Amino acid sequence: MMDSLVKQVRAVGGNVYRRHLRRDVPILCLHRIRDVNGAGPAKLAELLDHCADRYQTITLGEFATILHAGRALPRNAVVITFDDGTIDHFTLAAPALAARGLSATFALIGCTLFERALPPLHAYMHLIETAAGRSFRFGFPPVLAERDWILDADGKRVLLADDCPLRRIVQAGDPALAADVVTALGETLGIPLPDASDLFVTLDQARALVDAGHEPAGHSLRHQDVDEPDRKTWLRDLHADFDVMNDAFGRRPHPYIYPFGRTRSPDVHARIRDAGFCCAATTQWGANRRGDDPFALRRIGIDNRTPIPWPPIYR
Numbered sequence: 001m002m003d004s005l006v007k008q009v010r011a012v013g014g015n016v017y018r019r020h021l022r023r024d025v026p027i028l029c030l031h032r033i034r035d036v037n038g039a040g041p042a043k044l045a046e047l048l049d050h051c052a053d054r055y056q057t058i059t060l061g062e063f064a065t066i067l068h069a070g071r072a073l074p075r076n077a078v079v080i081t082f083d084d085g086t087i088d089h090f091t092l093a094a095p096a097l098a099a100r101g102l103s104a105t106f107a108l109i110g111c112t113l114f115e116r117a118l119p120p121l122h123a124y125m126h127l128i129e130t131a132a133g134r135s136f137r138f139g140f141p142p143v144l145a146e147r148d149w150i151l152d153a154d155g156k157r158v159l160l161a162d163d164c165p166l167r168r169i170v171q172a173g174d175p176a177l178a179a180d181v182v183t184a185l186g187e188t189l190g191i192p193l194p195d196a197s198d199l200f201v202t203l204d205q206a207r208a209l210v211d212a213g214h215e216p217a218g219h220s221l222r223h224q225d226v227d228e229p230d231r232k233t234w235l236r237d238l239h240a241d242f243d244v245m246n247d248a249f250g251r252r253p254h255p256y257i258y259p260f261g262r263t264r265s266p267d268v269h270a271r272i273r274d275a276g277f278c279c280a281a282t283t284q285w286g287a288n289r290r291g292d293d294p295f296a297l298r299r300i301g302i303d304n305r306t307p308i309p310w311p312p313i314y315r
């Protein structure tokens with residue numbers, strides 16, 4: 001009696017779970033392809049094998065079009081996103097996707113495409129890691145409001161000096177000020193800044209990704225925090241970033257991916273939409289359903305610690 005009840009409950013639970021899976025569209029979020037603070041090549045291969053077996057990839061822009069139209073979501077759809085446009089997305093991720101016939105959305109930082117400039121935050125992280133000779137996990141706002149920190153490879157929190165320039169870089173409304181801070185840090189550490197081409201995809205490489213069926217997405221002009229206090233500069237840069245996307249890839253629906261993955265300002269969604277972007281993705285954990293706000297899409301962060309298949313999504 002008890003056994004059959006348990007079986008019934010399990011059967012109902014299983015059905016609910018399967019229906020739930022069909023209703024939800026997971027948007028996977030990856031950063032650099034590396035074993036510390038990212039998903040390494042082996043984890044990427046495991047993830048993409050799973051996606052090729054169980055899902056059909058659609059791009060973020062295609063998903064936004066479906067959401068805007070209120071159409072039924074395709075069954076077993078998944079969106080794969082890569083943030084920041086680092087060079088390993090071209091050298092490692094793109095071939096791994098191509099080998100499995102999958103498409104993805106690549107969030108590109110505007111200044112790396114035409115100016116070949118380094119986003120200050122990424123230049124900063126590069127300098128710290130080069131000086132230390134190893135990789136770190138970096139802490140970002142709102143943690144920075146309390147104190148700057150990075151995590152070492154074992155996940156141990158390491159506090160930086162009180163006058164660590166990371167906070168100033170992140171919050172600098174003035175990109176020139178942020179660049180000055182990075183340059184000064186490089187001089188202090190005695191490490192020259194690398195060429196942008198060493199760290200980020202070039203415009204030609206980004207266009208080759210698009211030609212191969214992938215999709216570009218805006219990710220701000222210099223990876224500024226959308227909640228930075230200087231709203232005027234942020235708005236100007238947001239519109240400039242949309243122009244960069246059109247200049248680089250032509251007029252098409254351009255998705256946006258929030259730098260630092262989120263916003264605390266309720267009017268930001270409308271500003272992103274007004275600038276011309278078709279949707280925006282956060283790093284808030286979860287999947288997405290019909291009727292969801294296309295400018296607050298949830299994603300599932302994937303790194304070496306994430307089990308594949310990723311855990312079921314309840315919300």
Ligand SMILES: [Zn+2]
Pocket residue numbers: 083084219223258259260
């Ligand atoms: Zn980013």
